[in-house]
Amino acid sequence: MFVLSITCHHNTSAADMNQLPASVFEPTFVTTEGDLEAGKVFVATLPTCKEALLVSALHLFGPAGGMSKQSTGNQIADLVKHISLIDISGKTKISQFKARSLTPANAACCSNKADTAVGDVVAFAAPEAMRDLALPISTRLMKKGDKVFVLSSVASPGVKRLSHAAVVEGMNSGYWTYLYSEPGFVIRATSGAPVVNEAGEVVAINLGGGSKAGSDKIMGYGNPAANWSPAIASMCQR
Template sequence: MFRKLLFVCGLSVLTLFANALELKEEALRSVFEPSFVTTEGEQKAGTAFVVKYKENYYAVTAHHLFSEAGGFSREYNWRELQGLVSKVSLQSLSDEKIKYSAGKAIEIKGAKSVSIWTGKNDIAVFKLKQKPDNYLTIAQLPPKVGESVWLYGLVYNRPPELLLHKAMILEYGKNWISYQFEDPGLNLNGTSGAAILNSKGEVVGINLSGGDQEGKLYGYGNPLVSIQSIFKQFVQ
């Protein structure tokens, strides 16, 4: 299937979200602009979200942000990430008063940037230092082809109060979740690391890249089965 990858991480961006009747952002309030204190200085890139796993809370984003795509001099591998990032600051995109912080990355063996072959290892996880007022949950069951999902994050060219962007599942497997956006005119820059949510507001994927073909806009991400496996193996 069409897989023209267009990396969509970015620096600070204006926010936007498509109208989604099934989900209400006011009930979610768990999407953030992350800022990373690193050995290369402070970098802002992509999007992050917060989930609860067991009794702790974690910020989740895309690993490929720690590369040229995220403003770094080169790509850092999973072994280097703990040494690269000393602190993460999370600014809520729902409420400017809400801010959280996290420390060094959880070591995830094999984490790496998305490629034309797979998106399943493109993930970075950081343990929060505070208990958040709102958080997302990781879904138990994967979405089905034809099911509606929502990208939860900022978009350049839509109103800043709109944080949910509706799409339809085209493919789901161990390497990919892919979806077609209802609004083909979205500018996806800055949405790498954003959560893909089902109609219950549960995480079923991590947005990694996108591209258009014949007037249609597609997105590609890290699928639920991979996220579940990584949390089970590496996150306490």
């Protein structure tokens, strides 16, 4: 148990992890309630979707992201009007474009899998020019001891790493938990970042984390791609 605190790359080896953060961005969402700048988004692909996807965490569209109340999956299409992006290395900017939501209607903030098989996810169509940056999504089930990487900048002075190693601990209410290799890992502002396996495939959306009970270790908490990718694939075909 832990204390939860919300806050073309095929065949990539672990040695290439430093190349993958080019697929991860800090977003500005232009909404009907004002601009929202929170968390991370990443570019990804699914075999059944003709266009690339922008994927993040639904809970960012609520108090965790500075909004007055939590939005639901079926509210995102009317809420978010435009999106602009800057990659987490600060080198690439994507000018504002019109948002088209691919968020499943039954996506739910930080929900247990028992509440909705989709869980905490939000998705949009990505501009065609971003396709070359997209990470493949894998629904392969992880197991305890597997190595994963969270691709994100962190709010810790002096830490410039954009790829953060962790080891899978297991499943908690339908979500993966993983133990960070870095001592004192800073969870804040990492929600929505991709969790990738050693092949560079997205296996989960990072949602947050906290201290592991009885330890100084930091745990992560992620929504498995197996939960949400079928629903997003169905949205692509509408």
